[in-house]
Amino acid sequence: MELPVRLIVLLLAAAAVAGCDTQKASEQQGAEANASAAAQGVPAKGVDRSHKGASIPDAMLTDPDGDPGQLAELEGKPLLVNLWATWCGPCVKELPTLVALSKRGGDLNVIAVSQDMGERTTVDAWLTDKKLDGLEVWHDPKMSLAGALDVQVLPSTILYDATGKEVWRYTGELDWSGPEAAKLLAEATAAAKG
Known part of the structure; x- marks a missing residue:
């Protein structure tokens, strides 16, 4: 199976187990889902530090202006990268808090990378309809960033230090x-100084 198809299958399977569910699960159901996800090799919800020190992948994306670009171009201050999609319930629920975070400014650059396979104009129209402006949105219809990062669950968010x-x-x-x-x-502040 080629990588994008394999990734789509993994994302859909992971979504059924650990994310992208619009119904609220009880804490017990959440614990059971995490255990089931771990048994299937899908990352559980929460922080993962096992990739610490890895460089930003050189995946080609579309920047907010519609031009080809790479996240490494944004080095110089800490970068919070959120992988999301319009069809992902937890992603949609989380986006307003990312918008608010991005509007705070400071030493953290917050971007969202859409994993929607459709046209960028569709994603932009969806964001406008939901009144989710103020967030720097990149587009990755081939899911090349998710593949390079081995992301199996949406949403997933990665913090990079100022050196990438x-x-x-x-x-x-x-x-x-x-x-x-x-x-x-708070670790972003430490990353900005270090």
């Missing part, structure tokens, strides 16, 4: 205005 090295990744939905996110994002 991974600090951590978060699998699954997170309220980026909540206390767990604040603790994680």
Whole structure:
């Protein structure tokens, strides 16, 4: 199976187990889903530091202006990269908190990379309809970034330091205005200084 097709199959399987579900599961169901996901080789929800120090992949994406670009072009300050899709319920729920985070400014560059396979104009229209402006949105219809990062669950968010090295990744939905996110994002400040 070629990589994009394999990745789509893995993302759909992972979505059924660990994410992209619009219904709220109880804590017990969440624990069972994480155990089931782990048994299937799908990352559980939460922080993963096993890729620390890995460089930003050189995947070709479409930047917000519609031009080809790579995330490495954004080195110079910490970068929070969120992989999402319009069809992913947890992604949609999480996006407003990422918009709010991006509007705070500071030493953190927040971007969202759409994994939607359709035209960029469709994604842009969807964002406008949902009033989710103010977030730097890149487009990756071939899912090349997700493939390079071995991301199997959407949403997934990766923090890179100012030199383009991974600090951590978060699998699954997170309220980026909540206390767990604040603790994680404090590491972005440390990454900016280090």
